[in-house]
Every structure is written in structure tokens, then in C-alpha cells.
Amino acid sequence: xxxxxxxxxxxxxxxxxxxxxxxxxxxxxxxxxxxxxxxxxxxxxxxxxxxxxxxxxxxxxxxxxxxxxxxxxxxxxxxxxxxxxxxxxxxxxxxxxxxxxxxxxxxxxxxxxxxxxxxxxxxxxxxxxxxxxxxxxxxxxxxx
Numbered sequence: 124x125x126x127x128x129x130x131x132x133x134x135x136x137x138x139x140x141x142x143x144x145x146x147x148x149x150x151x152x153x154x155x156x157x158x159x160x161x162x163x164x165x166x167x168x169x170x171x172x173x174x175x176x177x178x179x180x181x182x183x184x185x186x187x188x189x190x191x192x193x194x195x196x197x198x199x200x201x202x203x204x205x206x207x208x209x210x211x212x213x214x215x216x217x218x219x220x221x222x223x224x225x226x227x228x229x230x231x232x233x234x235x236x237x238x239x240x241x242x243x244x245x246x247x248x249x250x251x252x253x254x255x256x257x258x259x260x261x262x263x264x265x266x267x
Contacts, residue, residue, distance in 0.1 A: 130205050132185040134177055143199065145192035162190050189257055196256040197266055200249075205256060 133141075135153040142148045147156060157163065157174075163184060165173040173190040177183045188196055188205050199205035229240060246267055253263030 130199075131188045132175065133188070133191075134183060134185050138186070138191075138195075141199070141202075141204070143191070143195040145194040157184070157186065162186055165190050193258055193262065197253055197258045197262065200252045200256045200258070201266065 135157065136150045138146055138153045139148055139150040147153050163174045167173060167187075167189060173187040174184045175187075177185045188199060191199075196205070229237065232240070249267045250260070250263040253266060254260060258266070
């Protein structure tokens with residue numbers, strides 16, 4: 124079972140089960156694509172591998188979300204499966220006075236203003252989650 128908002132590595136079976144756009148829906152076909160595109164050898168800009176051995180029985184590889192097509196990454200974020208980009212300020216944050224002042228302002232507002240602030244925060248967080256998954260800002264804004 125996939126946990127919401129925390130998953131960044133996926134097996135071929137998980138990718139097939141998720142039926143993501145831009146990827147095959149059969150494990151064998153996902154493995155074929157991974158072999159054809161040499162996912163096992165791919166590295167990011169810092170040289171970190173984008174594939175790793177799967178822990179546990181059965182072996183195989185897990186693939187980083189960053190190796191997947193942009194449309195598949197965007198769908199994982201949209202479903203809330205991957206990249207929890209939510210950042211919340213709180214009065215006891217390291218940012219200290221600024222966060223405290225923001226919370227004071229928010230708490231002093233009426234229900235309509237709070238609802239609008241929450242709606243805007245949600246939109247910004249959705250865009251940040253898409254960007255964290257490697258989607259361009261323009262595409263993230265269009266999907267939000």
C-alpha cells in the first residue's frame with residue numbers, strides 16, 4: 124500500500140498498478156521501458172542514482188520519481204501520493220517574530236478572509252508539490 128504524500132521511490136509493479144499517464148500499465152512493460160531507457164544507470168545533476176536496489180524479498184529495483192515522465196510525476200502529485208510539499212509556519216518556528224506576526228494577523232481575520240487565505244495557500248502548495256516533482260511552474264499552474 125502506498126502512503127499518501129511521502130513516496131518518492133517506486134517499483135515497476137507499483138508504477139504499473141498506479142496506471143499513470145505516459146507509463147505502461149503492465150509490470151513487464153514497465154521493466155522493458157526501464158531497460159530500454161536505461162533507468163538503472165540514470166543519475167541526477169549531482170550524480171546521485173535514480174534507481175536503487177529494492178529492500179526486502181524479491182529484489183529488483185526502485186525508481187526515483189525524478190526518472191518518470193513529467194506527466195506521470197504530475198499525476199502522482201495530483202493524487203497526493205508523492206512529494207509532500209506542504210510547509211506550515213507556526214508561532215514557534217525558527218522564523219520567530221515573522222511567523223508569529225503572520226499567525227496573529229490570520230487569527231484576527233473574519234471567517235471569509237480566513238477561507239480566502241486558506242484557498243490561496245492550498246493553490247500555492249499544490250503548485251509547489253508539482254514543482255518538487257519536477258514539473259515546470261507553467262505546467263504546475265495550469266494543473267492547479
